[in-house]
Amino acid sequence: MTQSRRMLVLRAVVEDYIRSQEPVGSTSLTKQHHLGVSSATIRNDMAALEDEGYLIQPHTSAGRVPTEKGYRYFVDRLATVVPLSEAQRRGINSFLSGSVSLTDALQRSARLLSEITGQVAVVASPSLAKATLRHVEMVPVAMTTLLAVVITDSGRVAQHGLGVSAMPPTDAVARLSNAVNEQCNGLSLSRSAETVRAIGSSVGYEDVRAVAESLADAFESMALDERANELYMSGASRLAHTQSVADLAPLFDALEEQVVLMKLMSNLSEETNASGVGVSIGSENHSPELLHASVVSSGYGRAAAARDADGEQDGDESSVGDTSGSADEPIAFVGSIGPTHMDYAATMAAVKAVARYLTAFVRDGLA
Template sequence: MATNRRMLVLRAVVEDYIRSQEPVGSGAVAKDHRLGVSSATVRNDMAALEDEGYLIQPHTSAGRVPTQKGYRYFVDRLARLVPLSPTQRKAIDTFLSGSADLDETLQRAARLLAQITGQVAVVASPSLAKSRLRRLELIGLSGHALLVVVITDTGRVAQHTLPLGPEQECDESQLGGLSETLNRQCQGLSLSKAADRLQAESGQSGPSAGSRLLRGLSQVFADMADEEESSALHMAGRSQLTHRKALTVAELAPLLDALEEQVILMRLMSAQSELSQTNGGVSVAIGKETGTPGLLHASVVTSGYGHAQGEAGRDGGGDDDGPIAFVGSIGPTHMDYQTTMSAVKAVAAYLTTFLAPEGDEDG
């Protein structure tokens, strides 16, 4: 029983410190949280929690504040995420539904999440590597070349010029027919799988102009699929960090520097978005867990969006069943975890629905 009460004391200290950002004393915990014990008992529990590494006393005779271990225990034992209210969800829908295209939607999503949390919001654009083929168009160009236009299920449009030999030239009707054939074969596949399929088809055609064209198109898809780092990051809320209490200049400067390292953020949050799929839809990295020196005094809350919704592609493979991009919030370790986690999850769910084909909006 003493251990259970001790953890209730820890939860109370974390909640109070998140709210006030001031060291929490035993008297306040005993008075405000109705634990049914005296402040002296709470003080003993807090001393034990300090010995166990969950709390730290910054100054003699002062209250205590949570350590990274304390925050981790608190986050792991959040009973459930409080869903956003219908009014808040309607506000999200209203704010984001006025967007003209995907990029504007993602930028609006970042601004909205920053407003809700008061922290830095980061939303990644879907990369081609994790997108699926919605439509392919082949357009003949002068000078023995072909313009390959790929439209993905995320709304991205990519173009690639494919040089042709004299024996590979096709007229407009042939290109239209070939486009339709390729769409039937590859629609709904990831670009890497489409590349594999065309490569396999070329091997069955024998040494011909048609097989060489298929190999060329296969290479185009493979090149597009390799554009993993091409995702853009939409970021909002950096200026709000400078107004946060309990962040010293020594803590704030490396955090702001870390926000400039977009490749590092991309890798960290992409990995966290994958973990979120088995953590109730949201993942939290605290301090040292981020593996990033500039984020030692920060927490990163991440969720993936644009899931494959249970579809594994026409060939049954599952390498594109995870999220295609991420949405997240970065703030101090004393952030309001419950609100931040709920908001990140809600915005991710909206973006997943936004990207879902009509008739498949069950997310």
């Protein structure tokens, strides 16, 4: 009995169980797969796989089903994610290309991903902590208040009120805005804060020194915001039609705990396999509510932008200015949550495809 054949048997069991959700027996494997050995030999292989913890037999007379260890072996051997068909790609592009804003694109992405997978889709808006500055505009809104409108490279727009004891001259505010936009474009928000303070303390900016300090404080506050602003979810009702109430109750509890879910999927999107997709199965989620669920996640943004569908370089993304390391990681994530017997190959391909679209959306400045 060779180890390689035994693992082919494991793969066949996982594939058949994902498709049927019924325990898999040696007779059906012999009929469905060309393994080149007898049913008795396959039965011996399955017994060995059970001893090794890859399979379990729910009932004495029943076939086997994969364990968490079995699913993990199967997923890890999916070295490359099979890309979606050309028709599926066109469908994704057609559905998402109508997006009029970043928020619209994220909402559409969640709906589309849930429709493709039949599972819960979760899409996060970009975190300001990982953003770089694209443009800032300061507008007087009261006698002692300026409104700073901050636009980042991810398309996120943030507004901050800047309090001053007395409104400085309009031309002085405009001069400060121009200097900030010239010197901070492409910098991380923390570096932008340092640069703004240096501008405010330099000669010629005495009238707006307090404004510069207030703007720098606003940038620092944004840089410390480690939370993605919002999670867009879709597909919970769809999943309810395919899963038992016992499995769904804890899963819905997990969906309510958005901070925990965000941390899990964000970490997973940064700890991906060679294909750029991360998968966490059952107890690997470190959450009782997700003990019988699997999570598939991929980052989108600057890091993902460097690769095309086959993992090749799209182009040099390193010349956009200082990002203080953020160019090496995604700015947000897209993911899918479903049962441990989900169709991993299809889910991973769909998650990756949607992530790539959002990467292009952010990169091309469509937001």
